[in-house]
Amino acid sequence: AQPKGHGVQFFHSADPVGKSSSYLCVTSVPPNCRSSHPLLLQSHGWLDGTLEEAFAPENFDLAKKDTWPLVRPREDLRFTSREGLKFLKVGPRRVHMQYMREASTKQPLLSLVFIRWGGEDAVVGVSEESNDGDWGTYGCPASDEYMSAVVKKGLMGHPRLTGKLNPSFKFEAFSLFVKNTPAVEAIEHAAPYLRTLLKGKHTTSFWMLWPVDWIDTRGADYAAYVERQALFRAMRALESAGIRTGFPHPPDQYEMITSKTWMASLSLDPRSRLPAGTMVSKGTILSNPQRAARQALAALEFIREGNNIGEHGPSAVNKAGMKKGVVKLGFSWEARYVMIFNGEEDLAEKLTEIMTNEGSLASSCIVQEWVDFDFEMRLYFLPPDEWLPGQKLEPTRVECNAWSGSMENGSRRNFHKLSKEKVLADYWEGDSAAFKAAKKQAVHNAQFLIAWLRSLDAQLVPMVRLDFMCxxxxxxKVQxxxxxxxxxxxxxLGWEDGPPTIWRAALDRALE
Structure with missing residues (x-):
């Protein structure tokens, strides 16, 4: 038995979902809750304490909480809520026997920092009523529910971070709350100090924010969106301080993916199977929209000649000449800032409209030719650590979806999940040979597309989703x-085990 007053350590755990969860203040000064500063708090990790009463392990009964160890946190430890407004009064707590150990200076195997939203408008979590367009069981990455699941099913479920015999957690987790873009900018200067606070053998950052090209905007629809230049500077600052990016991708690679500029630059290469695309600068558009539209259509015609999609391109409407397409912004999410144009005059109007949106910081936009398609096929890849020349990557999962409605009037279309059976029954007249051919082509093209990502960063992406229009x-026969x-x-989409599979891949990479 361990006597009262015996020094121990307990594993502190604050659920990211709980608004009143008790976080450890990492510094000894009162928490700084000013909106222009990030707030760093520890949610998980081993902390010092003493037994408030004697404890005999043989008397522990999981069903009877009064038999659990009663531990008082060390006197100088301070706790607060995620708002960081004041210190919380914390007394002795009952802890599961697995959450207590003898005092130790053993280094955690992993230190993980969530950079997450703490603004006034909360990120919408798991939908109360399930629908085809929602994020599913775990919510979106910026939501509290998603991060809670990352901890419970990712960190606490990882064999290297929990151990198999006599399970004991081997990680610490922090939340760096930001309320706006200025708070993200402050991370750049705090990065070296932040690194000194992490005790883990391996360190990693999970960025649960979305980079955008518009100013901070109030409302739940814009929660967790921050100006992309500030975000990528902050990501690079943490990497320079020795904290690797574990989620979603290293900053240079992530910036390229979300910029969408590859939609234009890669469209010259037939192996990409991209529709013709070109970039148009804001200055060109505002100085002479008609000329900008004319140049964009001419560029699409020029590029289409070399990218070899169909005899006359990927759509019937442009068979006799480039007329229809889409204008879109990079660093935009969930089908925002995508406009359809029909003809040169309409393109000039859409270019002007998309580049003069109130609050937009975009310096250019992407113009693409139209693509005819019946549905989308989404391929999920988890490339191995070592991808050898000639080795074919196969998708871990394939999901399909379709869209209904029209974006012609600027509205967003409805999204529908599709099973293979529904595709064959409702879209492709039972043509299973066509479905097989579509998947084969998509997998073939994916080899080049993933290899191109490898050219941006020698470390293979732990996971990537590639969307194809079929x-x-x-x-x-298919296009x-x-x-x-x-x-x-x-x-x-419908891949229920997808997020936990992705978290495992990200953590495996962080522990390399």
């Missing part, structure tokens, strides 16, 4: 066009 052109790279953490 059109049946005849019995057993497959690449649509988009989607970052680690992108929606997994």
């Amino acid at each position: 059109l049946r052109t005849g019995p057993g 497959v066009v690449f649509g988009e790279y989607c970052e680690m953490g992108a929606c997994c």
Whole structure:
């Protein structure tokens, strides 16, 4: 038995979902809750304490909490809520026997920092009523529910971080709360100090924010969106301080993926299977929209000649000349800032409109030719640590979806999940040969697309989703066009085990 007053350590755990969860103040000064500063708090880790009463392990009964060890945190430890407004009064606590150990100076195997939203408008979590367009069981990556699941099913479920015999947690986790872009900017200067606070053998950062090209905007629809230049500077600052990016991707690679500039630059290469695309600068558009539209259409015609998608490109409407397409902004999410144009005059209007949106910081936009398609095929890849030349990567999962409604009037379309059976029954007249051919083409093109990502960062992406637009052109015949790279953490549709699989891949990479 361990006597009263015996020094021990207990594993502190603050659920990211709880608004009143008790976090450890990492510094000895009162928490700084000013909106222009990030707030660093520890949610998980071994802390010093003493037994408030004698404890005999043989008397422990999981069903009877009064038999659990009663531990008083060390007197100088201070706790607060995620708002960081004041210190909380914390007394002795009952802890599970697995959450207590003898005092130790053993180094955690991993220190993980969530950079997460703490603004006035909360991120929408798991939908109360499930629908095809929602994020599923875990919510979106910026939501509290998602991060709670990362801890419970990712960190606490990882064999290297819990141990198999006599389980004992081997990680510490922190939350760095930001309320706006200025708070993200402050991370850049705090990075070296932050690194000194992490005790783990390995350190990693999980960025649960979205980079955008517009100013901070109030409302739940814009929660966790921060100006992209500030975000990527902060990410690079942490990497320079020795804290690797574990989620979603290293900053240079993540910036390229979310910028969407590859939609233009890669469209010259037939192996990408991209529709013709070009970039148009804001200055060109505002100085002469008609000229900008004319130049964009000419560029699409020029690029289409070399990218070899179909005899006359990927759409029937442009068979006799470039007329229809889309204008879109990089660093935009969930089908925001995507506009359809029909003809040169309409393109000039759409270019002007998209580049003069109130609050927009975009310096250019992307113009793409139109693509005819029946549905999207989404391929989820988890590349191995060592991808050898000639080795074919196979997707871990394939999901399909379709869209209904029209974006012609600027509204967002409805999203529908599709099973293979529904695709064959409702879209492709039972043509299983066409479905097989579409998947084969998509997997083939994915080899080049993932290899291209490797050229941006020698470390292979732990996970990436590739979206392809599929059109049946005849019995057993298909047209497959690449649509988009989607970052680690992108929606997994009907793949229920997708997020935990992704977290495991991210943590495996962080522990290398």
